[in-house]
Amino acid sequence: MQTHEISKRFTEYFVANDHTKVASASLILEDPNLLFVNAGMVQFKPYFLGDAPAPYPRATSVQKCVRTGDIDEVGKTTRHNTFFQMAGNFSFGDYFKAGAIEHAWTLLTNSVADGGYGFDPDRLWATVYNDDDEALELWQKIAGLPLDRIQRRGGEDNYWDMGVPGPGGPCSEIYYDRGPEHGVDGGPEADEDRYLEIWNLVFMQDERGDLSPKKGHPPVGSLPRKNIDTGMGIERVAYLLQGVDNVYETDLVRPVISKAEEMSGRRYGAGNAVDDVRFRVIADHARSGMMIIADGVTPGNEARGYVLRRLLRRIVRSVRLLGVQEPVLGEFAKVVRDTMSPSYPDLASDFARIESVMRKEEETFLATLVSGSKIFDLAADKIKAEGRAMLPGDQAFQLHDTYGFPIDLTLEMAAEKGLSVDENGFRELMAQQRARAKADAASRKTGHGDQSVYRDLLSLGGTEFTGYTDLASESVIRGLVRDGKRVSAAAEGDIVEVVLDRTPLYAESGGQESDAGTITGEGVEMEVLDVQKIARKLWVHQVRVLSGEATEGQHVEATVDQEWRIGARQGHSGTHVVHAALRQVLGPTALQSGSYNKPGYLRLDFAWSGGLSEETKSEIEEVSNLAVRKDLPVRVVYTDMGGAQEMGAVALFGETYDEQVRVVEIGGPWSRELCGGTHVEHSSQIGPITLLGESSVGSGSRRLEAYVGMDAMRYLAKERALVQNLATMLKVPDVEVPARVEALIERLRGAEKELEKLRAGQLLASAGTLVDQAQDLDGTALVALKVPDGVGGNDLRSLASEVRNRLGSRPGVVALFSVVDGKVAFVVATTSTARDNGLAAGKLVPSFASAIDARGGGKPDLAQGGGANADGIGEAVNALRRALGGS
Incomplete structure (x- = not known):
C-alpha cells in the first residue's frame, strides 16, 4: 500500500466517523517551546488546555512534523528521522478511552477491501500505563487481546507530555510483531526492534507543571475536559505494509536514495556501512529541508535557520563523500517534489522559490567547504604531527565563525582523521558571542502560564x-x-x-x-x-x-482613535502594496516572511539573498506609488482555505488561519493575501510610499522599510529642506549638490593623503633620534621607549623597522610602545645579529606582557600586539631591559 493511500485511508475512516478533517498546520507555529511542530496535537493545544473552545468535538489530521534532537543519529540507524507525518484523531471532551481504542483497532485490523489496513490481529500487542486498569480491560473487551499481549509500562514509556508545562496524560501504545527473525520473544518490553510501535493513544486528562509525571511527579491539575490525542506514524505503517525493512526503503524515501546512487555510481545496501549512512542522511535531510523551506524558513545561523542550514550542509558533505563534486540539492529537490506533492501541493506550486533557496545555500557552502577544509586539514595535520589528539575549541570556533562550519561538521571531519574536538571550549566561545541572543531566547522560552x-x-x-x-x-x-x-x-x-x-x-x-x-x-x-x-x-x-x-x-x-486608524489602515494596505510590487519586480519567489506596520510606517521581511541595487529599490518604490495613483479598489472576500488557494491568495508563513479565512484584494489578482487587518477602501487612500532603506536581517532574508501617507510627506519635506540647506551652503543649484559634495570629498581625501605622507615622513625622520637613545646591554643595543600617542599599526611597525635598519650590523632590539584610544600598541624588532645570538622578537614579548596586560606575538624578526594597561608602559620597558641583562 502506497504512503499517500495510507494517509488517505486514515482521513477517510475518521471523516466517515464524524471527525472534522483539519489540514496540517505549518511546521512553524508561534509556540515559544518549539522550533518546529513535532507532534500532531500541537495546533490543537489551546483546545486541550481549555484556553479556547474547540470548534468541533472531533477532528482528524495528517500533520507534518520535524524533530531535531536526533539529527546526529540520522543515518546511523534506520529508526531515526527528522521529518515524519503523524496521522491523528482527536476528541475534545467527546469520546474517551473506549472510543479511541475501538477506532484504532478497527482501522488497523479491518480488511483492505473494507477500507482498513489489514493488519493481522494476532501480531498486534498493546501497552498501558502502570496503573491504568481501565485501558487494560478495554483492550480485552474491545479488541479481544489476551492478557499476555498487553504489557504495563512506566511513565518513561507510557505517559505523554510535551516536555514543558501543558497538557498530558497516560497513554496506550499499539505494537506490531515483525517476527522472530527481527528479535527475541517477549513483547515490546523485550525488544522494540521486533515489536514496532505504530500507534500511540494519549488519554489526555492532566496538566503537568515544571516537573513531569513521566518522572514520577504528580500532575498539577486536571484539564477542564478529558480529551483524546492519538498518533499513527505514517512512515512506520508504510514500511510494514510495503514489506520493507525500514522507512528508507518506502516509496516516498527510496527515490531520493536512487537519485544519489545514480549520481554517485555507488549502491545502497551493497555492504559498505559507511556509504549506507551517507545515503540515509541524504534521503532524510532532503525531505526535511524541503518541507522546512516550504514553510518559510531560510538558512541562517540561529534557531530554525541554523537547523535548516545544518540539514542542507550535511546533505552536500555526504554527497561529496560519495564522490559527487557537482551541485546536487536542486536534483534532490525535484525528487522530493515529485514524490511528496500529491499530499503537499505547495511543494510543486512553490518549487521555484524552494529550489532557489536550496541552490543558493549549496553554492555558499561549497565555497565555504573548499576554504574551510584547507584550514581544517592544516590544523589537523599539525595536531597529529605534534602527537596530540584534540582540535582546540578556539580553532573549532574559527571554523564556525569565519568559514561557516557547523560544529557537527567539524566533529565529523575530526572523527574521520581520528581526532576529537574540545567541544566545551568551542561552546564557551559560542556562548560569549551569542550571550545576548541566548538571553533573549531564554526569556521567551516559557511554559504555558495560568490562563x-x-x-x-x-x-x-x-x-x-x-x-x-x-x-x-x-x-x-x-x-x-x-x-x-x-x-x-x-x-x-x-x-x-x-x-x-x-x-x-x-x-x-x-x-x-x-x-x-x-x-x-x-x-x-x-x-x-x-x-x-x-x-x-x-x-x-x-x-x-x-x-x-x-x-x-x-x-x-x-x-x-480616528486618526490612529487612518494611519494604521494606510500602513497595513501599504505593506500589501509593497509586497505586490516586490513580487512584480523580483519575481514570485520574493515572498513576505514577516512584517510590522503602524500608523505611517511599515517594514517587510522577505526571502532573498543579496542586497537590492538602488535601481531595483527605485523600481519597487515606483511600482508601489503607481498602484496608489491608479486608485485600485480594495475588496474583502470571506471563504474557506480551499477557496482562497483557488483564488491564488498568498498565505503568510507561520500564520494560523481559521476554517473561514479573509482574503484582501488590492487591484484584484495584483495583490491578493489572506489577512485579518484593517485596510483602506481604495489604494489612493494610502498616500505616497517612500522607501527608507533595505537591509539584511539574516542569511537569505532582507528587510524593506517605508513611510506612508503624511509620514512619507513629512520625510520628503525634511529631505527637501536638507538638500536646500546644502545648496545654499555650497552656493549651487539643488541638482548640482551631489556633484559638488563628491568633488569636496575627493579634495578632502587628497588632502588627507598628503598629510599622511608628511606625517609618515616626519615619523621616520625621528628614527635617527631614537637610535641615539640606544642603551648598550652586555653588547646588545636596546631601543625601548614610548613614542607619541596615536602612533599605531603600520606606522609603529614602519618606525621600528627603520630604527632597526639604522642599528646596522650591531646586535639590537627595538621595542616601541604607543597609546592609541586608551590602549597600548607595541612592536618588537630584532636585527639579524641579535637573532644569531638567540634573541627572537616573539619570545621577548612574554618578558613584559604582564606589565601592560598584553596579547600578541610574531616571528623572530618582528612581533607586535596590544595591551589594556597604558599605565604599565614604563614597567614594560624596565622588564624588557632586565630580560636583556640590564638593571
Missing part, C-alpha cells in the same frame, strides 16, 4: 469584533483582570485588562499594531494602551483608568 481566568471569560463567548465597519461600539465589560486575577472594579490610576463583549479596537496581529482609543461609560474614562487576543477569540484591552471607576457588567462605549 484559567481567560478560560472562564471564554466560556461566556468570544469577543465580537466590529472594527471592520465601526469606530465605536456599545459594549459591556465582561471582566476586569489585574495580575492574572479577576477583580470586580478598577479605580482611577489603575492599569488593568478589560474584556468586552464587543469592540471596534483592533488587537495586535498579522504584523499590525493594536488600535489606540478609549473606553468610556457613566462616570468612567479609560485610555486603551494595548489590545491582545487570547486564543484568537477573546479581545483583552490593557487600559489606564483616567477617571472614575470601572466595574464588571458596566455598559460602556469603546472608541477607536
